[in-house]
Amino acid sequence: MDVFIERLVKKQKTSKDTLFSIGVVVAALIIVFGVIPFIPIVRNFLIFFLFLFGYLAYYLIRSRNIEFEYSLTNSELDVDKIIDQKRRKHVISVDCRDFEVMAKVNSDKLTEDIKAIKNRIEAVSSMSSPDVYFAVFENGGVKTLLFFEPNEKMLEAIARYIPRKLFR
Numbered sequence: 001m002d003v004f005i006e007r008l009v010k011k012q013k014t015s016k017d018t019l020f021s022i023g024v025v026v027a028a029l030i031i032v033f034g035v036i037p038f039i040p041i042v043r044n045f046l047i048f049f050l051f052l053f054g055y056l057a058y059y060l061i062r063s064r065n066i067e068f069e070y071s072l073t074n075s076e077l078d079v080d081k082i083i084d085q086k087r088r089k090h091v092i093s094v095d096c097r098d099f100e101v102m103a104k105v106n107s108d109k110l111t112e113d114i115k116a117i118k119n120r121i122e123a124v125s126s127m128s129s130p131d132v133y134f135a136v137f138e139n140g141g142v143k144t145l146l147f148f149e150p151n152e153k154m155l156e157a158i159a160r161y162i163p164r165k166l167f168r
Contacts, residue, residue, distance in 0.1 A: 003074050003157045008082075009149050011066040012126045021061045028053040068123040072096075072154050075161045079123045079148065092121060092146065094137055096161045102135040103167035105147065110134060117145040124149050 032050050036042055042049065067082040068091075079091040096102075103109035105127070114136055124132050124147050133155075135146045150158065159166050 003072060003160075005070075005072045005151075005154045005157055007070045007149070007151050007154060009068045009070070009123070009125050011068065011124070013064070014126075017064045020064060024057045024060045028057040068148070070123070070148060070150065070154065072150075072157055075158075077158075079121070079146070081123070091123060092139065092144075094135075094139065094146070096135075096158050098137045099162055099165055100136045100138075101165055101167070102133060102158065102162065105132045105134050106130070107167060109167050114145060117143050119144045121146045123147065 032046070032053050036046060036049050062084045065084045067085070069080045069082060069088075071078040071080070075096045076093060077096055078093045081089045081091050083089065101109055101114075114134070117136065119139070119142050121144065126132075127147065129149060131149045132147055133150060135148070137144055137146070155166070155168065
């Protein structure tokens, strides 16, 4: 019997996202009203630049709306990043059987050796969420640490493939 489970997780906004948005708006206003009026050639196109930088600011702020989609097909886990509900970027595909260990982030399985892994993928709503799991595997010969938030149905399906490596 084939297994197919999908899960969508929306990334929570942080204070860093808020500061980014404020910075983008302030920078756009400074450029449009503080710099462009002093350039004689483009002064006549102030309204055009107002709309141009306004749209650019809107685009940059909206690009901070991020969701992660997990798709589990049999033992194959695909993680995609969806930006502003329009653009999809493939993050990683991994066979769950390649996981060395998978457990909750707040468990004792997250050792200092695992924390020291440089190649990290954080595909979670928030690292402080109580549902965050981590998985360690090799990707192209490099140890990789994946943080994600599987639901119960997904955990049960993964447990079929790695019962001794999954710690709930």
